[in-house]
Amino acid sequence: MLQVLSGVWALLLGIVLIMLGNGMHFTLIGLRGGIEGFSAAELAIVTSGYFAGFLAGAHLTPRLIRRVGHVRVFAALGSFMSAGLIAFPLFTDPWAWTVLRLLLGFCMSGVYVTAESWLNAASTNETRGKVLSAYMIAQTLGIIGAQYLLTLGDAATSVLFIGASIMVSISFGPILLSVSPAPVAEVARPMPLPSLFRSSPLGTVGIFLLGAVYATQSGMAAVFGTQIGLTADQIALLVAMLFGGALLLQYPIGWLSDRTDRRKLIFSAAALGAGSCMLAWVFGGGLWPLMAAAFFAGGVTTPLYALFLAHTNDFLSAEDMPAASGGLVLAFGVGAILGPLITGSAMQLLGPFSFWLVLGTIFGVIALYALYRMTQRAVVPAAETESYIGMLPTTSPVAVEAASVWAAEQAEAKLDADGQF
Numbered sequence: 536m537l538q539v540l541s542g543v544w545a546l547l548l549g550i551v552l553i554m555l556g557n558g559m560h561f562t563l564i565g566l567r568g569g570i571e572g573f574s575a576a577e578l579a580i581v582t583s584g585y586f587a588g589f590l591a592g593a594h595l596t597p598r599l600i601r602r603v604g605h606v607r608v609f610a611a612l613g614s615f616m617s618a619g620l621i622a623f624p625l626f627t628d629p630w631a632w633t634v635l636r637l638l639l640g641f642c643m644s645g646v647y648v649t650a651e652s653w654l655n656a657a658s659t660n661e662t663r664g665k666v667l668s669a670y671m672i673a674q675t676l677g678i679i680g681a682q683y684l685l686t687l688g689d690a691a692t693s694v695l696f697i698g699a700s701i702m703v704s705i706s707f708g709p710i711l712l713s714v715s716p717a718p719v720a721e722v723a724r725p726m727p728l729p730s731l732f733r734s735s736p737l738g739t740v741g742i743f744l745l746g747a748v749y750a751t752q753s754g755m756a757a758v759f760g761t762q763i764g765l766t767a768d769q770i771a772l773l774v775a776m777l778f779g780g781a782l783l784l785q786y787p788i789g790w791l792s793d794r795t796d797r798r799k800l801i802f803s804a805a806a807l808g809a810g811s812c813m814l815a816w817v818f819g820g821g822l823w824p825l826m827a828a829a830f831f832a833g834g835v836t837t838p839l840y841a842l843f844l845a846h847t848n849d850f851l852s853a854e855d856m857p858a859a860s861g862g863l864v865l866a867f868g869v870g871a872i873l874g875p876l877i878t879g880s881a882m883q884l885l886g887p888f889s890f891w892l893v894l895g896t897i898f899g900v901i902a903l904y905a906l907y908r909m910t911q912r913a914v915v916p917a918a919e920t921e922s923y924i925g926m927l928p929t930t931s932p933v934a935v936e937a938a939s940v941w942a943a944e945q946a947e948a949k950l951d952a953d954g955q956f
Contacts, residue, residue, distance in 0.1 A: 565757025579879020
């Protein structure tokens, strides 16, 4: 593993630093928005702006890279992102923040496309799985670490926004000084959603709903914490628990994924998420019940994303996987835009604890739809399924395509090996 990471350590270090800055700004929006008196509905629009920009960036960045190259695109997006982070305390207005979030989402998506293109180029068929796993861990550790950094300053001042900008700015040093030229970022044209739905109804519907879950968790958790009176340190811990759960539950769920009916695992994970959220909604008056709910609800979200990718690939040929990956990213992005808007409206009308009610309801719909799909299609034998690989929902189509191709190659190699005995 160390030999594999020796060629990409600078990229991974840069990703950790970027996620420190980006993770700080996600939570800061809720903290500072509460201080400024923004409503839950207004902050929901701000949150959705990020994911709208992210979806646009995933589509447009490969074109920019083909036109001017990886290094220029990477440096330009990093500069815009750093400037945008500093601008938040200068323009404390919900609509100005929405525009800034659109910009940051676009830039962050472009950074992912560029960095993942370099990672993919630096990997071989034998090392790609380990590199992608290390990339996922680097992102998650960066987000968790960002929550600790938030405890070192006051959200009412500009200090934390400046700190986030500094993290993003210095992250480009190790990346730009160490990377070798990468091939042009090629992203397959997304499969139309009706075609994707015909191939895998559960994968398409599930990942759309999961987009709403992920965006609500990452964008509205701090808003919820602010509205119920948690301290800044407690809010940072709440967000850290969401991502810490994902880091710890990814492996056992992934291990089970290659050994059982994935629809049963999707149902179980979604049911766990729904149960955790409903307990927080009913009994969430104490701090530690909220932390436990965040751990399990966040803990199943990222594995569910990888499960939906793997389940969809089980019903596709290797040639269709790249296009399907783009379609799944599109479905996830649309859900991510809508999720915070629905949650913000519910929190505005029903109170802050409807944050958990909305999350639990969406998880419940995923679980029920998984049960329904079990009655409509025969199970795919575990020996014939594609390999599972942990992926964060924030990855671009570049990494999703690379993971799908790797999974297909691993499954084919496994079949070949089994056929020799």
